Amino acid sequence: xxxxxxxxxxxxxxxxxxxxxxxxxxxxxxxxxxxxxxxxxxxxxxxxxxxxxxxxxxxxxxxxxxxxxxxxxxxxxxxxxxxxxxxxxxxxxxxxxxxxxxxxxxxxxxxxxxxxxxxxxxxxxxxxxxxxxxxxxxxxxxxxxxxxxxxxxxxxxxxxxxxxxxxxxxxxxxxxxxxxxxxxxxxxxxxxxxxxxxxxxxxxxxxxxxxxxxxxxxxxxxxxxxxxxxxxxxxxxxxxxxxxxxxxxxxxxxxxxxxxxxxxxxxxxxxxxxxxxxxxxxxxxxxxxxxxxxxxxxxxxxxxxxxxxxxxxxxxxxxxxxxxxxxxxxxxxxxxxxxxxxxxxxxxxxxxxxxxxxxxxxxxxxxxxxxxxxxxxxxxxxxxxxxxxxxxxxxxxxxxxxxxxxxxxxxxxxxxxxxxxxxxxxxxxxxxxxxxxxxxxxxxxxxxxxxxxxxxxxxxxxxxxxxxxxxxxxxxxxxxxxxxxxxxxxxxxxxxxxxxxxxxxxxxxxxxxxxxxxxxxxxxxxxxxxxxxxxx
Amino acid sequence: xxxxxxxxxxxxxxxxxxxxxxxxxxxxxxxxxxxxxxxxxxxxxxxxxxxxxxxxxxxxxxxxxxxxxxxxxxxxxxxxxxxxxxxxxxxxxxxxxxxxxxxxxxxxxxxxxxxxxxxxxxxxxxxxxxxxxxxxxxxxxxxxxxxxxxxxxxxxxxxxxxxxxxxxxxxxxxxxxxxxxxxxxxxxxxxxxxxxxxxxxxxxxxxxxxxxxxxxxxxxxxxxxxxxxxxxxxxxxxxxxxxxxxxxxxxxxxxxxxxxxxxxxxxxxxxxxxxxxxxxxxxxxxxxxxxxxxxxxxxxxxxxx
Numbered sequence: 001x002x003x004x005x006x007x008x009x010x011x012x013x014x015x016x017x018x019x020x021x022x023x024x025x026x027x028x029x030x031x032x033x034x035x036x037x038x039x040x041x042x043x044x045x046x047x048x049x050x051x052x053x054x055x056x057x058x059x060x061x062x063x064x065x066x067x068x069x070x071x072x073x074x075x076x077x078x079x080x081x082x083x084x085x086x087x088x089x090x091x092x093x094x095x096x097x098x099x100x101x102x103x104x105x106x107x108x109x110x111x112x113x114x115x116x117x118x119x120x121x122x123x124x125x126x127x128x129x130x131x132x133x134x135x136x137x138x139x140x141x142x143x144x145x146x147x148x149x150x151x152x153x154x155x156x157x158x159x160x161x162x163x164x165x166x167x168x169x170x171x172x173x174x175x176x177x178x179x180x181x182x183x184x185x186x187x188x189x190x191x192x193x194x195x196x197x198x199x200x201x202x203x204x205x206x207x208x209x210x211x212x213x214x215x216x217x218x219x220x221x222x223x224x225x226x227x228x229x230x231x232x233x234x235x236x237x238x239x240x241x242x243x244x245x246x247x248x249x250x251x252x253x254x255x256x257x258x259x260x261x262x263x264x265x266x267x268x269x270x271x272x273x274x275x276x277x278x279x280x281x282x283x284x285x286x287x288x289x290x291x292x293x294x295x296x297x298x299x300x301x302x303x304x305x306x307x308x309x310x311x312x313x314x315x316x317x318x319x320x321x322x323x324x325x326x327x328x329x330x331x332x333x334x335x336x337x338x339x340x341x342x343x344x345x346x347x348x349x350x351x352x353x354x355x356x357x358x359x360x361x362x363x364x365x366x367x368x369x370x371x372x373x374x375x376x377x378x379x380x381x382x383x384x385x386x387x388x389x390x391x392x393x394x395x396x397x398x399x400x401x402x403x404x405x406x407x408x409x410x411x412x413x414x415x416x417x418x419x420x421x422x423x424x425x426x427x428x429x430x431x432x433x434x435x436x437x438x439x440x441x442x443x444x445x446x447x448x449x450x451x452x453x454x455x456x457x458x459x460x461x462x463x464x465x466x467x468x469x470x471x472x473x474x475x476x477x478x479x480x481x482x483x484x485x486x487x488x489x490x491x492x493x494x495x496x497x498x499x500x501x502x503x504x505x506x507x508x509x510x511x512x513x514x515x516x517x518x519x520x521x522x523x524x525x526x527x528x529x530x531x532x533x534x535x536x
Numbered sequence: 537x538x539x540x541x542x543x544x545x546x547x548x549x550x551x552x553x554x555x556x557x558x559x560x561x562x563x564x565x566x567x568x569x570x571x572x573x574x575x576x577x578x579x580x581x582x583x584x585x586x587x588x589x590x591x592x593x594x595x596x597x598x599x600x601x602x603x604x605x606x607x608x609x610x611x612x613x614x615x616x617x618x619x620x621x622x623x624x625x626x627x628x629x630x631x632x633x634x635x636x637x638x639x640x641x642x643x644x645x646x647x648x649x650x651x652x653x654x655x656x657x658x659x660x661x662x663x664x665x666x667x668x669x670x671x672x673x674x675x676x677x678x679x680x681x682x683x684x685x686x687x688x689x690x691x692x693x694x695x696x697x698x699x700x701x702x703x704x705x706x707x708x709x710x711x712x713x714x715x716x717x718x719x720x721x722x723x724x725x726x727x728x729x730x731x732x733x734x735x736x737x738x739x740x741x742x743x744x745x746x747x748x749x750x751x752x753x754x755x756x757x758x759x760x761x762x763x764x765x766x767x768x769x770x771x772x773x774x775x776x777x778x779x780x781x782x783x784x785x786x787x788x789x790x791x792x793x794x795x796x797x798x799x800x801x802x803x804x805x806x807x808x809x810x811x812x813x814x815x816x817x818x819x820x821x822x823x824x825x826x827x828x829x830x831x832x833x834x835x836x837x838x839x840x841x
Contacts, residue, residue, distance in 0.1 A: 190667075273665050275631065275663045275664050275668075276630075276631040276634070276663060278633030278663050279634065279637060279647075280630075280638075283630070283637065284638070284641045285641065286642070293627055293629055378625055379621070379623055379625030380625050380627055383619075383621070383624070385591055386589050386619040387614050388611050388614040389611065389614075391610075531593075534586075534591040534592065
């Protein structure tokens with residue numbers, strides 16, 4: 001049989017299946033990108049406006065989060081725009097492409113759809129994989145065109161066509177290359193969960209590599225595939241070499257995926273499933289079952305974020321250094337004054353990171369909460385729900401587990417950061433600052449998990465709204481300052497209320513209000529779950 | 537009349553959006569009985585069972601298990617029943633053995649001698665991970681756990697759909713044992729012969745309505761065997777014999793195919809014997825035949841019985 005037979009039909013079917021997802025992502029990613037481009041001129045159009053932000057952007061803290069600005073004497077609006085958007089938008093593009101890649105390969109194979117198509121119809125062995133490759137490539141191409149044209153029309157001061165198209169190309173191709181790489185992992189692991197986890201793990205490593213090298217030796221950033229985007233030097237040198245690198249990297253991954261797929265059995269991965277023990281003393285109820293099923297993932301999260309925290313901590317000495325520490329400043333502030341200013345800079349960095357870690361905690365915990373619904377639709381829950389276990393117990397176990405995991409992730413990241421940070425600092429930071437941040441972020445963590453519980457419990461079909469709100473809230477707080485969003489816009493995000501901790505003290509009114517809203521949502525979820533039908 | 541029925545469903549209705557899945561369901565299961573619950577795919581068997589199990593809420597009507605409300609007393613009811621769904625999905629990371637033990641523990645019971653016996657009979661490799669099991673093997677895991685649970689009520693939803701005939705027999709024997717031990721069983725199926733073998737009573741569901749219910753004997757008028765026969769003498773006046781339907785004659789009237797009313801079996805066999813049977817094959821009635829017959833009876837009242 002021809003290995004690529006019926007690829008075209010599968011491609012059409014893929015688009016029909018994913019069209020909603022693709023449109024939402026494209027509108028969000030490409031649309032928002034262009035919108036920011038339009039807004040940027042108003043924000044940083046003039047020399048003075050640029051001056052106000054440059055010091056901040058050149059601080060090591062910002063470099064670690066957003067990547068470095070090119071080394072030029074004369075920064076333009078366009079250069080700042082490209083510099084600040086590049087890493088952040090690359091992250092989103094990679095996430096989008098990983099989601100697409102797994103969703104078009106392992107998921108339908110797991111569901112038995114691939115077997116039906118390839119076994120019962122004249123569909124080639126490579127057709128589903130090629131359809132996935134084409135789907136991803138087309139979507140990234142569309143992103144390229146929208147952002148390219150949109151940014152071109154925004155006509156930022158200091159922009160040139162070459163740079164604009166390079167920017168659009170860099171963002172779409174970094175996503176594409178990681179998407180292709182995910183397709184390789186999808187051949188290696190025989191379930192979507194493991195394939196996804198390993199994809200994000202490897203992506204996380206490339207992120208950390210670029211972060212550490214950016215604040216220490218920027219030549220080393222070439223070692224991280226994610227770091228290549230920074231080397232495009234958009235609107236300055238317009239270096240197309242990274243684009244070539246991504247093409248080679250992605251193309252190579254694509255061929256490996258095809259080669260692996262050509263020789264493997266359906267439903268199988270290259271990592272074999274070993275038999276296990278017939279008995280297990282640990283398994284005795286819904287809680288131990290959840291712990292047993294989640295233990296590897298949970299441990300992975302905790303160790304992963306502790307390392308992430310430690311990597312941020314390891315650059316604390318660079319972060320602490322004032323950008324402008326000329327003798328004059330030293331004289332004005334005095335030794336104590338300089339130390340104080342440096343400490344404030346660090347604390348504010350910790351505040352921003354506590355938000356990132358809270359986001360990761362919410363994702364880790366939310367995935368556990370989501371399992372309740374995923375297991376329900378996959379039928380795993382059918383055998384438990386006919387046992388003498390109350391519905392309240394059934395929902396509270398994964399929800400509590402999710403909350404505990406989210407907090408543990410937050411704590412592990414913060415203390416990983418503290419340990420590494422204090423190892424490199426001459427004047428270590430007290431533990432109280434880290435605890436204050438953890439405590440300040442707790443209601444926000446609970447709020448998102450509470451909203452998710454409400455949806456999973458009462459209206460599971462709408463549960464994705466939680467992630468939408470989380471995404472919007474995070475972007476508002478992470479970027480809001482840079483975009484000079486109005487106050488009311490910032491306040492929509494629960495992060496807004498606490499991101500200044502530990503520099504400032506916690507706003508306890510807001511803390512309690514958000515906590516109570518979170519608890520009400522949790523309660524609503526439990527009540528809803530007791531009232532609704534379970535599906536099969 | 538002091539005994540509480542194990543299961544009592546009266547005028548149960550259930551809708552999903554605009555689609556009315558259950559229109560009028562009435563079931564009655566007394567202690568020690570095996571109730572066969574039969575109907576074609578999509579008739580509402582699983583929906584009915586899921587309502588009985590309190591997984592979904594009745595729209596109207598009453599569903600009582602051991603005299604308790606199926607929805608609000610679900611936990612107390614679940615303490616006293618074992619259930620095997622039609623499609624069994626198991627946590628991929630556990631082995632079959634671990635799953636069986638866990639399911640027993642969730643019912644507050646333990647791995648026992650009967651569990652080992654069933655594992656042996658079904659020849660299940662309990663050290664394999666669930667993700668590597670076929671549909672039939674997953675079904676075995678759920679069946680072993682349910683059959684070795686000691687409770688008054690067992691509910692099986694199309695339990696043999698993934699089993700080969702050998703394992704089907706093992707299952708039927710196990711149900712027989714439950715019956716001897718005085719347990720109650722609700723068994724759904726779309727295969728009439730399967731239910732016929734095991735059930736004391738049968739309830740037939742079609743498009744969300746129970747259309748017939750009673751003992752097998754009381755339903756004899758509805759069952760028709762498919763007969764194909766070859767004789768030495770031509771069956772010239774076979775079409776005159778009562779109880780014969782859909783007759784086709786071939787090969788100079790030496791070969792006949794027809795359906796036969798169960799209550800006319802003796803007469804027809806006598807007739808055939810007189811014409812010297814060379815070959816005779818009877819197949820048990822299918823659900824299709826049964827519905828055909830049912831609607832024939834209800835559509836044209838006054839038709840030959």
